[in-house]
Amino acid sequence: MNRAAFLDRDGVINRKAREGEYLTRWEEIEILPGVARAIGLLNLADFRVIVVSNQRCVAKGLITSSELEAMHRRMCAALANEGASVDAIYYCPHEIQPPCSCRKPGPGMLLTAANEHEIDLNESWMVGDSDIDIAAGISAGCRTVRLVSDRENIDGRADLTATSLLEATQRILAFETSLPVLARPIPQGASAAPNQRAKIGSSQGE
Ligand SMILES: [Mg+2]
Ligand SMILES: [Zn+2]
Numbered sequence: 001m002n003r004a005a006f007l008d009r010d011g012v013i014n015r016k017a018r019e020g021e022y023l024t025r026w027e028e029i030e031i032l033p034g035v036a037r038a039i040g041l042l043n044l045a046d047f048r049v050i051v052v053s054n055q056r057c058v059a060k061g062l063i064t065s066s067e068l069e070a071m072h073r074r075m076c077a078a079l080a081n082e083g084a085s086v087d088a089i090y091y092c093p094h095e096i097q098p099p100c101s102c103r104k105p106g107p108g109m110l111l112t113a114a115n116e117h118e119i120d121l122n123e124s125w126m127v128g129d130s131d132i133d134i135a136a137g138i139s140a141g142c143r144t145v146r147l148v149s150d151r152e153n154i155d156g157r158a159d160l161t162a163t164s165l166l167e168a169t170q171r172i173l174a175f176e177t178s179l180p181v182l183a184r185p186i187p188q189g190a191s192a193a194p195n196q197r198a199k200i201g202s203s204q205g206e
Contacts, residue, residue, distance in 0.1 A: 003123040005042045005172065006110055006137065009053035011129035012034075012147060012165050014075070022057035026074045041169050043085050045176070047125075048117050049148030050106035051089040052109040052136070058067070058093030065093055088113060104128075105135035110142065126167045134158045145172060 126137025
């Protein structure tokens with residue numbers, strides 16, 4: 001089984017559009033600082049890097065699925081140029097109503113990706129900049145990192161918080177290495193790791 005870092009797209013990988021607006025052209029995509037480095041680190045740590053994005057601009061008719069997928073191919077190519085490999089991008093093209101099985105805060109995209117990429121969700125992380133990302137991650141059984149622009153405005157449900165994908169990645173990697181490993185005694189101070197759950201350390205077999 002593989003483990004994954006599920007990444008929201010807008011506000012995590014690229015700068016998000018202004019409120020109520022949508023990114024519908026490649027020229028509007030601005031990859032955020034440190035993102036390629038962060039994804040490269042996740043690649044090295046053997047996480048599958050999987051983007052999960054609500055894109056109801058498709059349902060609104062602002063962009064077609066094939067245009068969106070072309071934009072995503074260019075995004076992946078730009079990141080690959082900097083040594084960062086994205087394994088897959090899933091998106092929900094639907095409107096909020098009627099409810100679909102994929103739109104976050106539902107876990108549908110994560111469950112589908114887990115099925116298609118043999119991912120152990122309990123060993124995986126969801127990184128997002130909104131509450132619905134965290135809710136989707138929790139529903140899927142993942143650990144979560146909430147990106148926050150203002151540290152005083154933290155959502156309490158996520159396991160960790162960070163101000164960028166790079167910081168989130170560094171915190172994930174630090175958290176993972178702080179976990180007890182098979183047969184090794186739990187180090188002093190390990191309980192200081194945030195929100196240790198019962199399942200941690202219980203499924204180290206690969
Ligand atoms: Mg977002
Ligand atoms: Zn959907």
